[in-house]
Amino acid sequence: MPLLLAAAAIVIGAAAVLGVWYYGSPRYTDVGYRPVQPVAYSHKLHAGDLGIDCRYCHTAVEQSRYATVPPTQTCMNCHKLILPESQKLLPVRESFATGRPIEWVRIHKMPDYAYFDHARHVQSGVGCFSCHGNVAQMEVVEQVQPLSMSWCLSCHRNPAPHLRPLDQITNMTWAPAPDHADWAERFMQEHHIRPSEDCWTCHR
């Protein structure tokens, strides 16, 4: 009987640990997060079917820490003329008329003490796809990677498979060539790419 109890305690204990390990990890809690946005904006339509480049809206991605969510003005650049009466676009027109911003729900959230920098990654040959998945095929955007520290570090430790030519950064369908490893080695040398694993690279 005591043996059985001990065995049960071990099993329950192990289950609890593994349960927290798995269900508490960002891979379980965060991946697939797909909140409802105030405007039913379709990335599939705009970025996929119409082929608008990511940077048309996320303008600061090559210069700033933030990729930036576009101002209402950017939507209205086209939608003054295209579907000016659409019901779906009512919140956009309202925002533009009243000057009250649209409050989008943040999907990809980093902790406050992690200082992620979009520009540094994009300029180093990390494509949008690597972290955000194939957004061009998403009707509603969701998180596809855990964005956990171990996930970040896995790439910082071995960046080569995640690099691509700088002119292919926003291309969602780009695939590495068979000699990718050789190319990546050259690319890393040319561009001084030595991703750091120091704490203060991201936390400060």
Add this chain to the structure above:
Amino acid sequence: MSSLKDDRSLTGRQYWRSLDQLTGTPEFEEWLHREFPQGASEWANAWSRRSFLTLMGASLALAGLSGCRRPEEKIVPYVQPPEDLVPGIPVTYATTMPWGTSAYGILVESHEGRPTKIEGNPLHPSTRGAANAAIQASILDFYDPDRSAAFVREGVNTDWGAFVTFWREQFLAFQAGGGRGLAVLAEPSSSPTIARLRRAFQQRFPNARWIAWAPVADERRQEALRIAFGRDLQPVFHYDRAKVILSLDSDFLLTEDEMVAATHGFAAGRRTTSEKDRMNRLYAVEGLLSVTGANADHRLRLRAREVGSFALALAAELARQGLPLEMLGGAKIPQLSGAAAQWLAPLAGDLLRARGESLVVVGRRQPSAVHALAAALNEALGNTGRTITYVDNPDVARSDSPGLAELVKGMASGEIQALVMLGGNPAYNAPADLEFRAALAKVPTTVHLSTHRDETSQAALWHLPRAHYLEAWGDARAVDGTLSLVQPLIEPLYGGKSDSEVLALLAGGDDARGYDLVRETWRGLIAGDFENGWRQTLHDGILPGQTAAAVAATVRPGEIAAAIKAHQWEVASADARGLEGIFHPCYTTGDGRQANNGWLQELPDPITKLAWDNVATLSPKTAEELGVKNEDLVRVAVNGRELTLPVWIVPGQADYCVGLALGYGREAAGRVASGVGFDTYRLRTAAAMHAAPGVSLTPTGRSYELATTQDHGSMEGRPIVLEATLDEYRRDPDFAARAAVVPAFMAESPKAQERELVREYPSSWQEPSYKDGHQWGMAIDLSACTGCNACTVACQAENNIPVVGKDQVRRGREMHWIRVDRYFEGDLEDPRVVHQPMPCQHCENAPCEQVCPVAATVHSAEGLNQMVYNRCIGTRYCSNNCPYKVRRFNFYHYTANYPETIRMQQNPEVTVRSRGVMEKCTYCIQRISRGKRQARLENRTLRDGEVVSACQQACPAEAIVFGDINNPESNVVRVKKSNRDYALLGEYNTQPRTTYLARIRNLNPEMPA
């Protein structure tokens, strides 16, 4: 006391931080042997730690589950984005901080429309890319939540429109009499727009009065220059060209105007790259121990009223040694005694040898006759036109104390019907015997424009909120004539109005915008295409090519001789019963303008190391005779006016004088400064604005707790500061390297074990290699550092360092990442002073890292000692094991209750730390990161000088150099190659990345020892 004996370096100097240490009191011993002071590290409460944990555990269990849901966070973009604004990329604007008749050209960093950090403008002559504590802290003044946000008439809130209507009625009424009964009390300024509007006002109201006044100003110097030259000239000092500098009671390195440029020039003449270099030599004659005196090679203690006699005796000695000084004819030369008498011949000789390369500067406390004499000496020594030049400043409005006294008389007699006060706080700081408050009550219409609803505002009929310089248009002229613009970075935070906007209403009844007013002035200032010139000035911060040419000025010997004859030259007349009271602006908060500023209040005074209070300072001998000690409350009485305040003993102060810092004891300053310290303005009368004779000091038997940091972080008898005289340095150029590696107290120790330690041991650690990539390092030149504290405040602004309050400072919990240690050396009554900035040393073999149980402090590949807040569990082992005592622990969540506006100041690139974590200097990792990302964006490697730490950037002496020690071309490598370079506690093999350059003093061998 044992540690005192051990406190010796190779050169046999003995350093001490406080009187307690020198005498080895039990309190000091206790302080020394506890890592954290009483109550800081243990649970001294009646509640046991255990019962606390039990209760906390229970409440945690209940609260724990509520945090499981992912909080929804919003992203709120612009609707129509401002042009050229990229979120996440700060923009820097050039502007100007007006400061009395000076102007400091600055660059202000703005994050998405919030100004967050101020730096010096390299193009501006008054800052040259550096700053001081006041400039750095002015960003906090801007966000001060206690600033006034309302137009108030007789206690009732109203608006600007109501005032405009009100004033237009007054305007018409006064116009009839040409302004009879109307008066304006402004602050000294050098703004061309204010000057233009003032002229318009005076034209419209010829019978009105216009007075500029400030409690601390260079009135006596300007009076002397009018005597000497017959007109109002602005002196410009060129300390960089001076080889021998004599300071007569002048604190040009801290509290006098233009301290940034002065420190820059002084340090430039002091820095040596090798033992072969020449150095300048500074003689200081002063009563109180000032930062300038602390940096002097030779310092003479004289009460303020005796300094003049010394100057006159020196002039006579110079004449005796052959300098033609005709204005001395007939003057009775005072007979000096003691050290002062011995000083005359060698000092005069040194000044004569350095003709054309010497400089005599006189402090603002000294009477005009001394200033006039100095002007004559400078001319006779051939310094005029070289180390001192004079320029015309047509737009300047200077402080006028006699004018103020006249005005108050008019107010009291009922002659003044309306008084408009543009800034200032005369109800608080006007000379006490003028009874300004009583006179103000007799004026029917009083208007006060002020950032705070202060003492004057509360007594005035109208209070108008005043715009801060970061939110208003304006302009200013630097002392050398350089013109610069003040441009706003943000809409007025509290709806304030600028001086020029109010003045335009006064002068013409116009409700004009500041922008239009300034542009109108500048149409007459910019030559050529206006729009181009305007834009260029806004961009650069200065109008190019507008430095005023030095005017040829020759002193008028007759007038100076008359002034010398008329002045009453005094020789020693004080004793313990009748002290001399010396009023001085506080070394941190100035004259009280910036009192409601937590950074400056908490900044330890560079001499006393006191924060959050002002005191009556006494020399050790005077204190002993009076039977008082530190923290004793005494009653100070001058001419029937009394004030009770605590005593602090300052070694090096002249005997029989008492130093009284101004700017404290406010009633209506705001949440930071109200009720802090003691109002010494109450003792200050129009006849004795600077030095008051016959001060009596009576112990009350009570005491008052003060917060001082002087014993915090004591390093017990180890060779911390190294210094040598220039002669010693030339004889033994490698003294620093040797002294630091093999400290005398160990090499000569009688214990065999300690002698053994000195021999080289192979390290038992596997030393990591730091050969690749950037390797960051810093060098701090103790010869250049003056101890001005600019670095501490700059660091606080850059790194979101909290203000903790007086009680916490008393417990040793101040949070400054870079502190400036002050050491005394030598004689108790007349010590020499050394300042040493102390940030994290970033040891390669960091003792803190080896004891952290959770790896919250670890080393980076670039040689940085990293602190990871989210790993820290607050054991504080690291701080225990740090030999430099530079780690700071958040005992409370100090920033939790910060008002919204103060949060707006915080740097978004730096984490705001919470309770229970350790923190310390990061070498400004966010700036390193910014530099590296810029290099990445431009696909190149970092250039030397691209990453500048906040302390380095602010340092007016350029004493701090930071950079990549792996780059052989870098400046920091060049500096570290100096033979003065030494690692602090290098014998511990901590391999610090921050090293120091030993201090060199340039003594005159002919001077008395």
